[in-house]
Amino acid sequence: MSLADKVLAVNDDLPIRTEQPVHSGKVRSVYWLTEADSARLIKEKGYDVAADAPLAIMVISDRISAFDCIWKGENGLNGVPGKGAALNAISNHWFKLFREQGLADSHILDIPHPLVWIVQKAKPVMIEAICRQYITGSMWRSYVKGERDFCGIQLPEGLTKDQKLPELLITPSTKGILEGIPGVPAVDDVNITRQNIVDNYQAFNFKNLDDIDRYEVLLQQGFDVIAKALGDLDQVFVDTKFEFGYVTDAAGNEKLIYMDEVGTPDSSRIWDGAQYRDGVVVENSKEGFRQLLLNHFPDPDILLNKDRMVERAALATDNELPESVLMAVSKTYVDIAEKITGEPLNLSDNPKAEIIEILSKDYGLIN
Known part of the structure; x- marks a missing residue:
């Protein structure tokens, strides 16, 4: 299995039952469940929401965006291995701490898979x-x-x-x-x-x-x-x-x-x-990737100047970044996630198949 197979780059094509268009953002895609499925899950799972609350499945991808563009790598690497799982694990960790310390709840009701949240409409x-x-x-x-x-x-x-x-x-x-x-x-x-x-x-x-x-x-x-x-x-x-x-x-x-x-x-x-x-800034965040892009291309003004969006979009579409660059980003994300949560991040060999199986077997949401 190639490295590219482990990356969830496209997350808006899962056969999740919905009557609405899938809303796809830079990194996450949202599938609004049918009224019947929302009501059924609220009852079955005992979620603390109104009985008629609309629910959605939110699937995070491993895509990486910076400067309002999605970037890709060589060898079909259309995302960063482990990035989605790292982001979800970190958010879940902080949301749990907020709840435990009496701050406020989050929109997340359930976490069926490391790349998936079940959320309530807010x-x-x-x-x-x-x-x-x-x-x-x-x-x-x-x-x-x-x-x-x-x-x-x-x-x-x-x-x-x-x-x-x-x-x-x-x-x-x-x-x-x-x-x-x-x-x-x-x-x-x-x-x-x-x-x-x-x-x-x-x-x-x-x-x-x-x-x-x-x-x-x-x-x-x-x-x-x-x-x-x-x-x-x-x-x-x-x-x-x-x-x-x-x-x-x-x-x-x-x-x-x-x-x-x-x-x-x-x-x-x-x-x-x-x-x-020691007076040195070492980024453990996406800022390191942004700096890398600014150094990688000969004319960094394209990335910083909003009036050059057409050129910027072409830069992202026409250039495959070295695999080593995306693997360095992967290491940053996985390392900080494991540091924060205190647990190893388990990366899936075939995330899409896993998600479909879990949402079918445990939630009855697959067509």
Whole structure:
């Protein structure tokens, strides 16, 4: 069996019973179950959700995206071995810790397979909740150019690259294109201030003003839980993105939950602690892959300049990266997942066949 066979690159073609189009994102595909299957599983499995809640099967792939493109390797390697399993294992670990420590629930109801979640439908808060403990990346690039106002927060003079910030900064941006909000351009992923959110909280899908405080508390607490656990492993939690949504439980209570993924190498920067103390940044996250791409291509501006998206897309389509590059990324993801969870990551020889068998035998969801 070749290495390429172990990679789940295409995840939107499984024979899972659904009456809706499969929604495929950069990394995950979502299959909304029929009303009958949702109701049956809620009853059979005793999920703590409303009896008529819509459920979905979420299948993570091993695809790797960076700079808004999907990248591939030579020898038919259309993803990174172990990446999907690593991301799910890390998210599951943090969601479990959040629940145990009384923070909030997540959208995940069940984990049939390392690459699969059964999730409940949540009404998403339309905010990418980004928080930063260190100044690096895009924030540093803007700071060097003289910018001091970040999402309504003033940064002091004299900061140096990669240094720890005086406090955790919450720098939210829009999730998707939101129209008709004063002072907020109708483009995806645009920075917003806390005041923007307060003034237009319903447009961001908050139920009430108090929930803005609640989301900030959950964000701060979630960050602290992960930062402490990573600190115990001598890893530095640099910055991350959280997403939130609303669900209704079996008793009819509406609650704010964590959703999407948390504390993963895809959604966060994680640095090696010992190296950082020596003044060297070693990335244990996708940031290392981004840097590698910037160094790999002769004109890195294509990757950084949004006006050159056509050239960028062609770069990703026309270039097969060396297998060694994707295997180095694989090692980063698998190593950090095993470090965080304290357990070996078991990689499947044929993930698609395994998923179909489990969803058929234990859940009755395969046509």
